[in-house]
Amino acid sequence: MFESLQYLATGFTIAGTVQNLLYCLIGAIVGTLIGVLPGIGPIAGIALLIPATFGLNPTSAIIMLAGIYYGAMYGGSTTSILLNVPGETASVITCIDGYQMAQKGRAGPALAICAIGSFIAGTIGLFGLVFLAPPLAEAALAFGPPEYFSLMIFGFIVLSNVTGTSLLKALMMATVGLIIGTIGLDPVTGDARFVFGSTYLLGGIEFVAVAIGLFGIGEVLTNVQQPQELLEQKVTIPRFRDLYPSLQDLKKSIASILRGAGIGFGVGLVPGPAPVIATYASYMIERKISKHPEEFGKGAIEGVAGPESANNSACQSAFIPLFVLGIPFAPPTAILLGALLIHGVSPGPLLISQHPGLFWGVIASMYIGNFILLILNLPFVPLFANILRIPKKILLPLVILFCITGMYTVNNSIPDIWVMLLFGALGFLMRKWAYEGAPLLLALVLGPRLEIAFRQSLMISHGDFGIFINRPISMVFLLATVLFLIIPLIRMTLKKQRKEG
Amino acid sequence: MKILKRDEAIVGVVIFLFGAITTFLSLKMPIGTLRMAGTGFFPLCLGILLMILSAAYVFRLFVQYKKIVIQKETAVKTPGAMRQMGLFLGAMVLATLFFNELGYPLTSFLLMAALLRSLGMKRWAFNILLSFITAGVSYFLFVQWLKIPLPKGWIGL
Numbered sequence: 221m222f223e224s225l226q227y228l229a230t231g232f233t234i235a236g237t238v239q240n241l242l243y244c245l246i247g248a249i250v251g252t253l254i255g256v257l258p259g260i261g262p263i264a265g266i267a268l269l270i271p272a273t274f275g276l277n278p279t280s281a282i283i284m285l286a287g288i289y290y291g292a293m294y295g296g297s298t299t300s301i302l303l304n305v306p307g308e309t310a311s312v313i314t315c316i317d318g319y320q321m322a323q324k325g326r327a328g329p330a331l332a333i334c335a336i337g338s339f340i341a342g343t344i345g346l347f348g349l350v351f352l353a354p355p356l357a358e359a360a361l362a363f364g365p366p367e368y369f370s371l372m373i374f375g376f377i378v379l380s381n382v383t384g385t386s387l388l389k390a391l392m393m394a395t396v397g398l399i400i401g402t403i404g405l406d407p408v409t410g411d412a413r414f415v416f417g418s419t420y421l422l423g424g425i426e427f428v429a430v431a432i433g434l435f436g437i438g439e440v441l442t443n444v445q446q447p448q449e450l451l452e453q454k455v456t457i458p459r460f461r462d463l464y465p466s467l468q469d470l471k472k473s474i475a476s477i478l479r480g481a482g483i484g485f486g487v488g489l490v491p492g493p494a495p496v497i498a499t500y501a502s503y504m505i506e507r508k509i510s511k512h513p514e515e516f517g518k519g520a521i522e523g524v525a526g527p528e529s530a531n532n533s534a535c536q537s538a539f540i541p542l543f544v545l546g547i548p549f550a551p552p553t554a555i556l557l558g559a560l561l562i563h564g565v566s567p568g569p570l571l572i573s574q575h576p577g578l579f580w581g582v583i584a585s586m587y588i589g590n591f592i593l594l595i596l597n598l599p600f601v602p603l604f605a606n607i608l609r610i611p612k613k614i615l616l617p618l619v620i621l622f623c624i625t626g627m628y629t630v631n632n633s634i635p636d637i638w639v640m641l642l643f644g645a646l647g648f649l650m651r652k653w654a655y656e657g658a659p660l661l662l663a664l665v666l667g668p669r670l671e672i673a674f675r676q677s678l679m680i681s682h683g684d685f686g687i688f689i690n691r692p693i694s695m696v697f698l699l700a701t702v703l704f705l706i707i708p709l710i711r712m713t714l715k716k717q718r719k720e721g
Numbered sequence: 722m723k724i725l726k727r728d729e730a731i732v733g734v735v736i737f738l739f740g741a742i743t744t745f746l747s748l749k750m751p752i753g754t755l756r757m758a759g760t761g762f763f764p765l766c767l768g769i770l771l772m773i774l775s776a777a778y779v780f781r782l783f784v785q786y787k788k789i790v791i792q793k794e795t796a797v798k799t800p801g802a803m804r805q806m807g808l809f810l811g812a813m814v815l816a817t818l819f820f821n822e823l824g825y826p827l828t829s830f831l832l833m834a835a836l837l838r839s840l841g842m843k844r845w846a847f848n849i850l851l852s853f854i855t856a857g858v859s860y861f862l863f864v865q866w867l868k869i870p871l872p873k874g875w876i877g878l
Binding site: 386388389391392395396398399402406408409411413414441444445446447612613614616617618620621622624625628629632634637638641645653655671674675678679682683685 | 728729732736739740743746750751754755756757758759760761762763764767768770771774775777778781801802803805806809810813814816817820821825829832833836837840841842851855859863869870871872
């Protein structure tokens with residue numbers, strides 16, 4: 221433990237040089253801007269800026285790229301809260317309560333709690349990274365296809381329980397998302413499925429198009445059909461003293477932040493899109509343990525604080541499998557792996573001994589980066605919150621322009637814009653009939669991984685479904701899934717009996 | 722007593738049909754065995770699952786409601802709102818259709834002008850000025866600063 225602290229101190233010396241501080245600052249600023257622009261998420265952001273790091277030494281390059289990563293994750297929450305447009309996947313859940321808070325004139329506290337929660341979660345994540353990296357990385361290795369499959373099933377049920385009012389509707393949407401996720405090449409055999417002769421569909425349905433369509437365009441279309449007088453109206457304008465969270469807001473949020481940080485750190489070690497799962501799991505837990513679960517979905521600050529902290533914490537712990545095992549479990553860390561290889565660094569068990577400066581320097585820079593983000597973003601809260609002063613009849617066309625531009629920049633593809641518009645219309649209809657978009661979106665992301673895990677598990681067991689209950693970790697997840705399905709039913713029955721009694 | 726809305730039941734049936742089509746198309750692919758699942762196995766399972774879920778949903782709609790009154794969704798949208806929606810959607814579709822030919826700066830200018838107009842921005846001078854400024858700022862942000870390759874179109878910008 222003492223040795224780790226010594227190494228961390230060395231890391232701070234490396235990250236604290238003027239040059240590295242500057243790159244960390246640039247990364248955090250550029251990342252925030254990228255996150256704020258809908259469509260250009262951390263993946264596209266890091267990919268676009270890798271060439272800019274060619275002239276730098278590996279440590280400075282990774283410090284800057286890591287800064288873009290967590291800066292974008294923070295920036296993504298800003299558009300979620302203000303415009304209901306998730307800048308990246310992990311911000312989808314922030315839309316639920318963050319946007320509702322903004323509609324009630326509480327965009328400032330929502331944005332500020334994101335920055336504060338992210339910083340606290342970042343601090344916890346840093347210590348977790350330093351002290352728990354080696355043993356936790358080993359634990360993550362115990363996850364095989366059956367465990368992974370059960371974990372994802374658990375995630376779906378959890379998500380379906382937390383979103384909307386009808387479990388059946390949420391499960392239907394998750395299944396529709398999984399079906400859409402099967403479009404393209406079979407991840408195991410490489411055969412084409414549901415492509416109807418289109419080369420575009422071979423690559424599958426672009427996730428960003430679905431996300432922006434369902435949430436961004438869908439929301440805009442819902443607004444457009446409102447009468448003229450409503451379009452002239454501005455969203456409730458926050459007073460200056462309402463721009464920052466009150467003491468009561470902080471009191472309400474602190475436990476959620478700490479829980480979110482813990483959940484995010486744990487989930488970040490598991491293969492898969494960790495920040496997405498972490499945010500959903502955190503939201504679900506916050507709603508389950510809240511004394512006022514009915515406030516969730518209507519602007520509960522805990523519904524923003526918990527998931528945003530989980531998001532940040534998961535981003536940090538996702539560096540453990542990347543650095544220690546050389547295995548990226550999420551797309552942004554996969555791009556970072558590419559950047560490391562470009563700079564001649566091979567991540568793996570020998571990274572810490574061969575490149576201690578890089579490993580500890582990057583870890584220390586993450587903490588500095590989180591601090592920079594807090595300092596940068598808190599003063600900008602009023603500026604961001606005031607975006608809502610723009611009348612809807614001007615704001616809505618602006619959102620559409622940014623959505624179309626952002627969508628095109630992801631793959632330089634016009635068909636992606638068509639898909640976005642199609643899902644925009646679907647999102648509009650789903651809102652009309654009270655169907656949630658979040659389960660569909662998560663299913664679309666996790667679908668291919670779920671299928672691979674499912675088919676690999678059956679291959680391992682020679683077609684025996686017992687593999688999912690014979691392995692302890694998998695069984696625990698499945699048991700938890702069953703409990704999540706049964707408990708609400710038991711509660712409902714008891715309530716009914718009490719009423720009748 | 723609750724009223725069964727016809728639209729809710731229709732949506733349930735549409736989702737059921739989506740599941741049925743998925744199942745039908747999956748059956749045309751190799752299904753394989755449990756030991757070695759084929760390409761169609763996973764979507765087949767999903768199609769069947771969706772059919773079960775949507776059937777349960779529609780069934781519940783009919784069973785749960787004590788008094789079944791088939792009620793058609795009342796049309797609350799005024800003709801003006803529908804026209805506004807049509808113009809808004811039309812502008813987005815046209816912009817996407819001619820994005821490559823017109824190029825980014827011109828498309829963004831025309832799209833903004835059309836969207837603002839469709840939302841009732843009657844003063845043309847203000848509309849054009851705002852569209853011009855927005856198109857200019859987004860052009861400098863995405864093309865000049867972020868160096869993102871957006872369509873140049875025939876104006877070559």
